[in-house]
Amino acid sequence: MNDERLDAIYKKDVIKNVRNFSKNSYIFRQGDDISNVYLILEGRVGVRSTTESGKELVFNEYSKGEFLNLVNAFNGEKRSLVDFISIENTKIASIPIQHVYENYSILLLATKQMALTLKRAFEHAMIIYDGDAHTKVSRYISTFKDSKLNLTHDEIAKRLRISRPQVTKALNELESKGYIRTKYKEIEIIMD
Template sequence: MAGVRIAFDKELVLAGHFLLKHLEREELSRLASSARLAYFPKNGVIFQKGDPGDSMMAIIRGRVKICSHSVDGKELVLNIINKGGLFGEIALLDGEPRTADAIALEETDLLVLERAQFMPFLTARPDLSLRLISVLCKRLRQTSEHLEDTLFLEASSRFARALLRLVEVFGKPAPQNAIRLDIKLSQQQLGCLVGVSRESINKLLNEWQRSGVIGMDAGYITVRDRDALDEIGNTCA
């Protein structure tokens, strides 16, 4: 029974994904037959920098962080990808080793598309190639913005901008026009996201909570005054 459900889920996920939903039914069936499902527990390592780049992943359930580490063990979070998102596409296209680590932030199910089976679809479908290029362009823009923030902005501005980016991806409407982040990140993880210490994140969270910019509940952040957060993000920009 489980095998039947998994086979059905694979094609259903492919058919609903923005990158692949325009494929013909026969193409979807062929691609689904070559794809595999993979499960990772919370904090499970999906791949590490330098691993072979032989596949691309679509998130069916869960969330994944893409990160890099310095030689002394410091972590920089490059991106957090939600359900329905893709990652691993750079190595899939060029076949080179992975450029960063991918870690499951929570229990995560992935649909893994192997390079050997997926590349023929790109060759035969220019529209699919263009959609994948748009994903890569978005990633490049995000990386450029992240680098500029790190080089030119104060810690408070960097953190404000990071929260606003998280709002775009994980924000859920809350009472009184607030926006609740539907993702629970530790202060250490938030610090890694913007390249500042956990102590600095703690200080800013407490300061913004006292001033009514945000609210905190069981580790979840609610943005109560988006305009104020946007103003902080543009300070010294």
């Protein structure tokens, strides 16, 4: 979402509460009472869950202009099924679900995001369940629209459910072939 759309949402006077979160802070924890939709004004948020056996699952990542808690809010769920964690310093605005329903432009943006999230989930499932580690890493990196990714090897490993050494090996191979350049916590895609 561009800054003009964010400004338009501000002008509609639907934002009721703005909160700041430092890096690696829980915005909401699994089981918390939440019923509104939340708009990211600045920063990035990771969506995670922990299984009964203690394994952490990384589902998605959202950034400026994207909404959080859409599915729960639209379904009338009052408890978070996942953890929302700030990946960097983040500013979040609360929008009551009723205001989303009453504002066609916000409802349209929210619906488009849900469709994109469903598409990402399908693509992610295809990546996780098909191919070796090198193929999974290559496909995963190709799904990003930005040419620079701020991800650690550990973050990629958790998302793809493979080991960190497998990620490192795959990234090294991609770098040796000239497809990417890596720096500390940064992957730059050189060619499409």
